[in-house]
Amino acid sequence: MPESHNARLTDTEWEPRLIWPGQLVGSKVACQRYHIDRSTLVRRIQSGDIVPLARLDGAAYVFDLADLPAAS
DSSP states (O other), rough: OSSSSTOOOOOOTTOOOOOOOOGGGOHHHHHHTOOOHHHHHHHHHHHHHOOEEEEEEEEEEEEGGSSSSOOO
């Protein structure tokens, strides 16, 4: 996997991995980790700078804590 948290992955770079339920977080935690507000998070997702793990029901984003910057 690329070392940069903002690197885009192509289908050929994708690797399956185990994710435990405690690793899954929503937009609130992602915003805290990136030090941005929700509207900025959505813009960065739309531009491809931030890639969520999944999107539930077309609204809620889900992230893997391992993909987010370390808490400070």
